[in-house]
Amino acid sequence: MMDVCVLGPMEICSSGRADRVCLAPKPRTVLALLCGHPGQMISVACLVREVWGEEPPASSLRNMHTYVLQVRKLLACLCGVSTRAVSQELLVTHPGGYSLSEAALGFDHRTFTELTGAGRGRLRDGELLAGIGDLLQALRIWRGPAFADVVTGPVLEAQRRQLHDARIGAMEALSEARISAGQFHEVISDLSSFVAENPLHEGLHFHYMRALALSGGRARALEVFSRLRLNLVSELGIEPGASMQQLQRCILNSTDPAMASGL
Template sequence: MDIGLLGPFLISVDGLSVFVELAPKPRAVLATLVALAGEIIPVSALVREVWGDAPPVSALRNIQTYVLQSRKVLARVTGLHPHTVASELLVTRPGGYTFNDTAAQFDHRQYKELSRIGQRVLRGGGVEEGISLLSRSLEVWRGAAFVDVMTGPALGSLRHQLEESRIGTIEALSEVKIGIGRLDEAIFDLAPAVSDNPLHEGLHYQYMRALAVSGRRAKALEVFNLLRLNLVSELGIEPGAPVQQLQHRILNSLDLGHTAPYPPSTGRMAPVV
């Protein structure tokens, strides 16, 4: 069984993918248990995930109902007997519930493992293998994480972590492609990421570099101007020094062949929105 959270919530069994059909609250409960598979999730944490700090008096009973509904969906999708689902898949533990992390493959874990190995391989000098691994990790994504799930504190935090990791993977992949002259591929990777993250300076920096090195300096300057407009109007700040310095080099037609990647230690990467 394969379970996908990087895009619409779906479950695949024997090659057949089925979107999880649950109302928003039970969907959030099941998604939380799946996202944190292998951990015992206290009922109190599930209550907080669904209702925040204002749960109804029936919250505990409702959580039990949502777990029961989730088990019915799992039984229908997998073909397992409901008792088997309850004893081996979505299991009741003292004080909470756990989803068996050995019973399925999870796309968010697959992504993280491929990205981790890919970046390690790149650091070791394995350029082509590293590019392949990072590309495969990004192909795991079918859309935004938890795109059709109501998120509370736990899922919201995990979604932010995953999206930031995805951006870091795109930056690492584009950096190595720019370095070996595969500029069109880097531009292709960066264009949608920049569009989806209009305040993220690191992505814009890499996009400007790829465009400028490929000879599209006017387009690179347009990217800078749009980033500046968004940062000033949304956050009231100017682009950071690295981006401004890159703009200066492009404006003055200076050599960009050895321009460094965006420095992660500057703390100027705007939050994902």
């Protein structure tokens, strides 16, 4: 099966080989929108709005037909089949729109969602190490921000943010599980870049501070709190939440950080 990957720069993977999507920006957006909603019919009107916004050119319908043809030619080249076969089995025309087959193609964002769900389920069932394994596998799928090389319109931008939030949620669940398993240094390694990329996210900072304190890095943990507070106050005009402040007090008072309530 061929996989279409959007969790990072767009790639199409087959037989262990990854090919970058060599399309101009507009047909790339068309492919990305179809990939984001496999098996669903995406209307031509939706595709036009995604590519041109609310003021499309008079030639938009003709141009959209050309972009879909370019996407089909790319898929045909990578799959080693005819453009006709692609139009019949992969990128199918419907009255008023198009759909990308979810039976013939794999999608990395769906694999991520499935693995994350499986990992959370195993954690709820008390299978700590198995749940950690699933979440690690899910997060390793990411190669960068979702749709990293795509010009996004309103639909893709909403999905990009949703996927970003799901990635953060998976990392929070993984961090909490790894702390429970005593894997403090692994959590620190996992979160060092995440907190830098998300300087206002209290949940990530909470787990980062706990892992640092539990591994003996109380001073570093307090520095993380101070930096978070500075960012929140300067950018949003708010103080860290009650859970963050409770964790700070636990660290200052040499109380077990594991006793602090989560976010």
